[in-house]
Amino acid sequence: MESTFSVFFQMGSSIITGELWITETRFEEGAYIAPEFEGNFTDFYLSRCTFEPIDSNIQVYDDFSQSDLIPRTQLRLNLFGDVDQMFIEENDFLANEEDQIIYVEGDFDYMAVSDNIFESHFYPANTVAKQLTFLGNEVSADLIFADLILQGKNNIIHWRELEGFKLASSIAISTILTEQLKAFGLEASDRENVFSQTSDLIFIPYRGKTAEEFEDLDTFQGLISSYYRIYKVFKENGQIEDANQTYVEMKDVQLRQLEYNYKKYGGLENIIQWRLNLLLRFYTDYGTNPSKAIKISLSFTLTTIWVADKY
Numbered sequence: 001m002e003s004t005f006s007v008f009f010q011m012g013s014s015i016i017t018g019e020l021w022i023t024e025t026r027f028e029e030g031a032y033i034a035p036e037f038e039g040n041f042t043d044f045y046l047s048r049c050t051f052e053p054i055d056s057n058i059q060v061y062d063d064f065s066q067s068d069l070i071p072r073t074q075l076r077l078n079l080f081g082d083v084d085q086m087f088i089e090e091n092d093f094l095a096n097e098e099d100q101i102i103y104v105e106g107d108f109d110y111m112a113v114s115d116n117i118f119e120s121h122f123y124p125a126n127t128v129a130k131q132l133t134f135l136g137n138e139v140s141a142d143l144i145f146a147d148l149i150l151q152g153k154n155n156i157i158h159w160r161e162l163e164g165f166k167l168a169s170s171i172a173i174s175t176i177l178t179e180q181l182k183a184f185g186l187e188a189s190d191r192e193n194v195f196s197q198t199s200d201l202i203f204i205p206y207r208g209k210t211a212e213e214f215e216d217l218d219t220f221q222g223l224i225s226s227y228y229r230i231y232k233v234f235k236e237n238g239q240i241e242d243a244n245q246t247y248v249e250m251k252d253v254q255l256r257q258l259e260y261n262y263k264k265y266g267g268l269e270n271i272i273q274w275r276l277n278l279l280l281r282f283y284t285d286y287g288t289n290p291s292k293a294i295k296i297s298l299s300f301t302l303t304t305i306w307v308a309d310k311y
Contacts, residue, residue, distance in 0.1 A: 002024045002025065002026055003024070003025045003026070004025070004026040004028065005025065005026070005027050005028060005029070005031070006028045006029065007028075007029050008029045008030055008031070008032075008054075008196035009027055009029075009030070009031040009032070009033075010031070010032045010196075011031075011032070011033045011034065011035060012032065012033075012034040012035070013034075013036075014035040014036065015035070015036050015038055016035045016036065016037045016038070016042060016044075016081075017037075017038050017039040017042070018039070018041065018042065018043075019041075019042070019043040019044070019045065020035060020037075020043070020044050020045070021045045021047070022045065022046050022047070022049060023045065023046075023047045023048050023049065024047075024048045024049065025049045025050075026049070026050045026051075026052065027049065027050070027051045027052065027074075027075070028052045028054075029052075029054050029055075029056075029196065030051070030054040030072070030073060030074050030075060030196065030197075030199070031051070031074075031075050031076075032073075032075075032076050032078075032195075032199040033075075033076070033077050033078070033079075034076075034077075034078035034079075034080065035079065035080070036080045036081050037079065037080065037081035037082060037083050038081055038082075040084075041084055042081065042082060042083055042084055043083070043084055043085040043086070043087070044077075044079055044083055044085070044086045044087065045087045045089075046077075046087065046088045046089070046091060047087065047088075047089045047090055047091065048089075048090045048091065049091045049092075050091070050092045050094065051074050051075055051091070051092065051093045051094060051100075051102075051120070052094055053072070053074070053094055053095050053096045053098065053100055053120075054072050054074055054100065054196075054197065056070075056072060056193065056196060056197035057070055057197075058070065058186070058190065058193060058194055058197055060184045060186065060194060060197075060198065060202060069202075069204065070098070070197075071099070071101065071197070071198050071201070071202050071203065071204075072098060072099060072100050072101065072197060072198070073100075073101045073102075073103060073197070073198050073199040073201045074093060074095075074100040074101060074102055074120050075093070075101075075102045075103070076102075076103045076105075076199035076200075076201060077102075077103070077104045077105065077106070078105045078106065079104075079105065079106035079108070079126075080106065082107065083106055083107065083108045083109070084108070084109050084110065085108070085109065085110045085111075085112070086106065086108040086110065086111045086112070087111075087112045087114075088104075088111075088112070088113045088114075088116060089112065089113075089114045089115055089116065090114070090115045090116065091116045091117070092116070092117045093116065093117060093118050093119060093120040093122075094117070094119050094120070095119035095120045095141065099120075099121060099205065100119070100120035100121065100141075101120060101121050101123060101201070101203075102118075102120050102121065102122050102123065103123045103125065103199070103201055104123070104124040104125065104126050105125055105126055106126045106127075107126065107127045107129070108126060108127070108128055108129065109128075109129045109130045109131075110128070110130055110131050110132075110133075111124075111126070111128045111131075111132050111133070112132075112133040113132075113133065113134045113135075113137060114133060114134070114135050114136050114137065115135075115136040115137065116137045116138070117137075117138045118137055118138065118139045118140065118141055118143075119140050119141055120141055121141045121142040121143075121144060121168070121205055122139070122141065122142070122143050122144065123144040123147075123170065123203075124144075124145065124147075124148045125147035125148065126147075126148065126149070127149040127151065128148075128149070128150050128151065128152065128155075129151050129152060130151070130152040130154075131152045131154050131155055131156065132148075132150055132152070132155045132156070132157065133155070133156040133157075134155075134156070134157045134161065135156060135157075135158070135161070136161075137161055139161060139162075139166055141166075142166060142167075142168035142205045142207065143162060143166045143167055143168065144167075144168045144169065144170050144205065144226075145167060145226045145229070145230065146168075146169040146170060146222045146223070146225070146226050148229075150229070150233060153236050153237075154237070155233050155237070157230070157233060157234075158239075158242060159230075159234065159239075159241075159242040159245045159246055162230065162246075163245060163249060165207070165249065165252075165253070167223070167226050167227055167230070167249075168205045168206055168207050168223065168226075169205075169206040169208075169219050169220075169222040169223040169226060170203040170204065170205060170206055170219075170222075171203060171204045171206050171216065171219055172202060172203055172204055173201065173202065173203045181194065206219045206220075206222075206223060207223075208220055208223045208253050208256065208257065209256065211260065211264070214256075214257050214260045214261075214264075220257060223253065224250060224253065224254065227246060227247075227249065227250035227253070228250065230246050231243055231246040231247055231250065234246060244285070244288035247286060247288055248281075248285050248286055248288055251277065251281065251286045252281070254277070255274070255277050255278065255281060258270070258273050258274040258277055259274050261273075261274070262274045
């Protein structure tokens with residue numbers, strides 16, 4: 001039987017010495033779950049739960065955005081201590097037209113994220129010592145892997161679940177909101193409502209698409225590094241086709257910045273870099289598919305012969 005929390009759910013200052021299961025639960029206004037794990041064989045399971053879009057609307061930060069920023073942390077998991085296995089499986093993280101965020105912190109030996117619906121941005125900022133499994137998920141929002149540390153070499157991931165420019169980075173993480181409310185133009189009386197809206201977390205997804213983002217070179221490099229880490233996972237696993245497709249999309253992101261640099265700043269070097277990469281993309285998928293150039297050349301040759309023969 002499904003349980004429902006119609007108000008913000010908060011779980012902290014709890015000691016878990018075995019397994020913690022949260023299953024078949026509906027959260028209508030978000031959740032903050034931060035227990036301390038102690039002992040051996042400590043596992044965490046979040047399974048078959050539904051997270052509705054939270055509708056809090058307090059504006060708390062707008063220095064990095066031309067529009068009002070209203071961060072909504074739908075779920076924050078702070079799993080402190082030694083966690084052997086961490087499972088997020090068969091959950092529905094639902095969103096509306098507003099950004100919703102799922103944020104995960106902790107150190108796990110094994111982490112499995114499987115068969116979830118991610119309409120909300122998924123931001124795992126944790127360490128996985130042995131194996132990450134990311135399979136069967138339906139993703140329509142951003143995957144922010146900039147702070148995900150994978151120490152094992154047998155991770156189970158496929159590019160088909162990540163492709164389509166879903167990888168993102170982030171700007172301006174803040175965990176001091178409730179201590180500095182006045183700096184955000186808020187009063188002490190707003191503390192509880194702000195925490196239920198943000199779980200003390202503020203950030204802006206960074207996708208490497210706008211002029212403002214292209215000017216932020218450090219965060220842009222963080223986005224490229226996210227691609228490269230996934231690329232290395234595929235290379236280590238011998239997933240050559242997945243690695244090649246990851247590399248192509250990574251270079252496409254860089255191509256957008258090269259085009260921006262030329263159109264904004266001009267210069268011979270900028271146009272050479274942009275046009276050269278554009279040619280490499282067209283003819284060889286940045287060198288990952290040399291046979292493409294042969295196919296194009298062959299097609300051009302056959303077309304030329306056909307035209308010559310016709311006339």
